[in-house]
Amino acid sequence: MRALADWDFDRLDDAYIPAQVPPASAPIDAITDEATEANVITVSSGWGDGVYPTFVGRAADGHVTAFVTDFMVIPELAAKV
DSSP, X not given: OGGGGGOXXXXXXXXXXXXXXOOTTSOXXXXXXXXXXXXXXXXXXXXXXXXXXXXXXEOTTSOEEEEEEOOOOSHHHHTTO
């Protein structure tokens, strides 16, 4: 995310606001740091306030292996978070 701090609006617009809006289930991603190929992925939640818990899964050696975002669409489970 630090790499995005140096981006101007036009670069953000080109990367994350496509001329053709993809289907709601399709993520939008962009490489934010060419040297490491780090990227930021955005997804549509479809509804809600846009604030959702995201969990990071790591391998035994500490490397990130997964991200899981709970969009809190099952009310019974959302109340427990």
